[in-house]
Amino acid sequence: MAATGEPILRVRDLVKHFPLRHGPLRAQVGLIKAVDGVSFDLGRGETLGVVGESGCGKSTLARLLLGLERPTSGSVTVGGGEITRARGGELKRLRRNIQMIMQDPYASLNPRMTVGDIVGEPYEIHRDAVPKGDRRRRVRELLEIVGLNPDHADRYPHQFSGGQRRRVGIARGLALQPEIIVCDEPVSSLDVSIRAQIVNLLGRLQDELGLSYVFIAHDLSVVRHISDRVGVMYLGKLVELGGDGEIYGHPAHPYTQALLSAVPVPDPEGRERRRRIILQGDPPSPITPPSGCRFRTRCWKARDVCAEREPPLRALSGTGHAGACHFAEPREAPPPA
Numbered sequence: 001m002a003a004t005g006e007p008i009l010r011v012r013d014l015v016k017h018f019p020l021r022h023g024p025l026r027a028q029v030g031l032i033k034a035v036d037g038v039s040f041d042l043g044r045g046e047t048l049g050v051v052g053e054s055g056c057g058k059s060t061l062a063r064l065l066l067g068l069e070r071p072t073s074g075s076v077t078v079g080g081g082e083i084t085r086a087r088g089g090e091l092k093r094l095r096r097n098i099q100m101i102m103q104d105p106y107a108s109l110n111p112r113m114t115v116g117d118i119v120g121e122p123y124e125i126h127r128d129a130v131p132k133g134d135r136r137r138r139v140r141e142l143l144e145i146v147g148l149n150p151d152h153a154d155r156y157p158h159q160f161s162g163g164q165r166r167r168v169g170i171a172r173g174l175a176l177q178p179e180i181i182v183c184d185e186p187v188s189s190l191d192v193s194i195r196a197q198i199v200n201l202l203g204r205l206q207d208e209l210g211l212s213y214v215f216i217a218h219d220l221s222v223v224r225h226i227s228d229r230v231g232v233m234y235l236g237k238l239v240e241l242g243g244d245g246e247i248y249g250h251p252a253h254p255y256t257q258a259l260l261s262a263v264p265v266p267d268p269e270g271r272e273r274r275r276r277i278i279l280q281g282d283p284p285s286p287i288t289p290p291s292g293c294r295f296r297t298r299c300w301k302a303r304d305v306c307a308e309r310e311p312p313l314r315a316l317s318g319t320g321h322a323g324a325c326h327f328a329e330p331r332e333a334p335p336p337a
């Protein structure tokens with residue numbers, strides 16, 4: 001769905017450094033730069049895919065967006081209110097509007113609670129959201145919306161399949177009628193067919209409820225069909241941000257090109273144009289990121305300038321496509337159709 005009007009979520013220069021402690025006295029010996037200067041807007045009804053390798057800071061970013069973690073610096077504004085500064089009742093009100101669907105349903109669903117109680121749990125925290133007498137009915141509705149049998153509300157998570165447990169997590173995420181949902185790898189470790197069902201469900205819910213999504217995944221193939229725009233993260237930073245056609249059709253950053261080359265391309269024309277780029281080694285440690293461009297130690301285009309100067313995320317077109325590479329070429333925007 002295309003975005004309209006004012007952004008519903010605004011992220012500016014967001015930084016989260018965790019202290020690295022060592023020894024019997026737990027002395028601070030360094031900083032883990034988990035998120036290190038991230039900015040973007042999310043439009044109403046829009047889906048922003050966020051991709052990157054393990055440890056690049058995706059889940060930390062998600063927790064910052066929800067106000068579950070205080071940033072070292074920078075801001076997150078949700079529907080006009082700054083969640084990164086809010087406290088008490090104001091924080092509670094803002095949090096209601098942005099909910100998370102978790103990576104691992106086994107870890108996030110309490111095995112001793114019935115599915116109905118799990119879905120209705122947010123009402124225990126936000127007691128004014130739905131009157132007590134209506135909660136049972138509302139939980140049944142939520143189960144129905146996500147394609148589960150409402151008569152199964154008294155069953156336990158282990159009685160459901162992996163795909164059904166994702167649906168339970170989605171139903172709970174919808175309980176407080178948020179406008180924004182952050183999906184942290186909602187389809188990882190699912191079979192391809194179940195994965196497609198869950199992605200389709202999220203797409204349908206977006207259309208029906210007008211939701212805005214930040215959709216986090218490891219690789220570009222997962223977010224392709226659901227994202228309007230995609231942000232590519234590397235070691236705590238966004239290295240490229242652009243519309244779906246720009247990221248998949250004209251990737252500007254070498255890291256995006258490498259990620260994309262690992263994704264199977266359906267059309268034979270694309271397959272010929274694209275060569276497989278194998279990235280050497282693991283990402284460097286977020287405790288001691290390389291000077292200048294963080295990607296340079298794995299980049300085949302790297303020159304001296306890459307070690308000396310950090311490339312800013314700069315506009316490459318008039319349409320919001322931006323890349324953080326000294327060698328990324330600005331492109332002419334395509335003529336309006």
Ligand SMILES: Nc1ncnc2c1ncn2[C@@H]1O[C@H](COP(=O)(O)OP(=O)(O)OP(=O)(O)O)[C@@H](O)[C@H]1O
Binds near residue numbers: 019054056057060218
């Ligand atoms: N509470 C914490 N305390 C210290 N370090 C942390 C904490 N949470 C995350 N980190 C570190 O921050 C970095 C980013 O972690 P994060 O979980 O955000 O990555 P991720 O992109 O979600 O990875 P994955 O794809 O494996 O889920 C990692 O180096 C991690 O070890």
Ligand SMILES: [Mg+2]
Binds near residue numbers: 060
């Ligand atoms: Mg994660």
